[in-house]
Amino acid sequence: MTRNIRIQSETPANNNHSLRIRHAREQGGRSGSALSRRSFLRQGMVVGAGAAAVGVRPDRAQAQSSRGGLTPGDAAILRFLSAIEILETDAWQQYNELGGIQDSEVPGGTGNAVYTAALAVLDSDMAQYVHDNTEDEYTHFGFLNAYLVSKGLAPANLDAFRTMPGSQATGAQQIPRLTNLMRLSPDTSWWTRYRSRTQNPDFGDTFPQAVPGLVQGEFPGIPRSDADLTPLAHIQAIANTAGFHFAMIEQGGTSVYPALAQRVTHPEVLRILLSIGPTETMHFQTWQDKAGNAPPLTDPTNGLVFPDLNSPPFGGEDYQTNLIMPEPTIFLDRKFPPCSIIRPTETRGAAMAVVKFLTDTGLFRGQSPGFFAALNELAEAADAARREGNQ
Numbered sequence: 001m002t003r004n005i006r007i008q009s010e011t012p013a014n015n016n017h018s019l020r021i022r023h024a025r026e027q028g029g030r031s032g033s034a035l036s037r038r039s040f041l042r043q044g045m046v047v048g049a050g051a052a053a054v055g056v057r058p059d060r061a062q063a064q065s066s067r068g069g070l071t072p073g074d075a076a077i078l079r080f081l082s083a084i085e086i087l088e089t090d091a092w093q094q095y096n097e098l099g100g101i102q103d104s105e106v107p108g109g110t111g112n113a114v115y116t117a118a119l120a121v122l123d124s125d126m127a128q129y130v131h132d133n134t135e136d137e138y139t140h141f142g143f144l145n146a147y148l149v150s151k152g153l154a155p156a157n158l159d160a161f162r163t164m165p166g167s168q169a170t171g172a173q174q175i176p177r178l179t180n181l182m183r184l185s186p187d188t189s190w191w192t193r194y195r196s197r198t199q200n201p202d203f204g205d206t207f208p209q210a211v212p213g214l215v216q217g218e219f220p221g222i223p224r225s226d227a228d229l230t231p232l233a234h235i236q237a238i239a240n241t242a243g244f245h246f247a248m249i250e251q252g253g254t255s256v257y258p259a260l261a262q263r264v265t266h267p268e269v270l271r272i273l274l275s276i277g278p279t280e281t282m283h284f285q286t287w288q289d290k291a292g293n294a295p296p297l298t299d300p301t302n303g304l305v306f307p308d309l310n311s312p313p314f315g316g317e318d319y320q321t322n323l324i325m326p327e328p329t330i331f332l333d334r335k336f337p338p339c340s341i342i343r344p345t346e347t348r349g350a351a352m353a354v355v356k357f358l359t360d361t362g363l364f365r366g367q368s369p370g371f372f373a374a375l376n377e378l379a380e381a382a383d384a385a386r387r388e389g390n391q
């Protein structure tokens with residue numbers, strides 16, 4: 001997987017990406033107000049071809065003052081976060097079409113009763129939570145892109161890579177997708193990482209999986225077709241997979257905002273990151289609680305095991321399902337007392353780490369080399385950003 005995100009920028013696909021961005025930058029003067037959240041929702045998703053049509057100018061051709069004081073590094077961090085939010089939105093939209101509340105706030109699907117019922121085993125409010133998390137993600141990239149455009153800067157636009165098939169199950173829209181929820185290898189080490197009192201990923205520590213089988217194979221988080229709706233233990237395993245994947249996605253957001261905030265320059269950009277990031281944490285906290293309700297079972301179709309996390313060899317402080325607050329752990333230096341914190345928050349290489357993590361856990365299986373090149377380029381630019389001056 002790592003090899004996919006190391007594609008060099010000379011590839012033709014990447015040149016296309018660069019051309020697209022340049023085209024966007026060269027458009028003249030229209031207001032960014034067209035990028036309202038409602039307009040995103042009405043258009044079915046994201047920035048659309050409209051991103052290129054919105055008035056944006058080259059980062060470096062303008063004095064910093066005409067960019068509202070934003071440095072190129074600030075722009076790169078905002079643009080990378082917007083791209084990640086677009087990807088998050090694409091994934092959540094697929095979950096919502098099949099398992100969320102169907103309404104005009106998050107339109108597109110018609111719902112799948114069997115999958116929705118299986119998700120409700122984790123919590124009777126799951127459909128509402130899926131809907132609300134999905135709507136939140138739309139607003140995250142919508143705001144970030146509108147803010148970039150307001151400063152005369154190019155927004156993130158991944159529309160060229162919206163090519164992958166989605167679910168054929170009852171309830172799903174038949175539209176091309178950016179992310180693949182049907183061959184996931186969800187990482188569940190966030191479960192033990194937030195329960196350890198002595199270790200921290202920023203110190204190089206690694207953590208055991210709560211559901212070891214998930215990361216060892218490829219599993220759907222949504223029904224691929226109506227054939228996945230039976231037997232009952234199979235569709236429940238799919239819902240359980242989603243339950244752990246929800247938390248996996250949101251713990252990533254929980255870390256990436258504080259990680260990148262350390263390298264922004266403008267106070268308003270810092271305010272944006274400090275205001276969006278904790279909403280990811282609110283999502284994560286909710287999903288961590290719900291994942292603990294996933295019933296222990298074995299999927300009869302593929303042998304995937306969801307263990308009883310409250311019984312040996314699991315159980316105890318590392319696994320017990322009602323321990324959903326972060327355990328205090330080491331932070332900055334072992335000489336300090338343990339502290340209850342978000343982890344990791346290391347800023348060096350944080351953007352590339354997110355891309356690698358999402359790639360390794362299967363979210364982009366089937367995507368094109370051009371997609372990985374574009375994402376790689378956005379992440380490298382964000383990781384090159386440095387906090388400037390004394391602002």
Ligand SMILES: [Fe+2]
Pocket residue numbers: 085088136137140253280
């Ligand atoms: Fe988000």
Ligand SMILES: [Fe+2]
Pocket residue numbers: 088137249250253280283
């Ligand atoms: Fe999120």
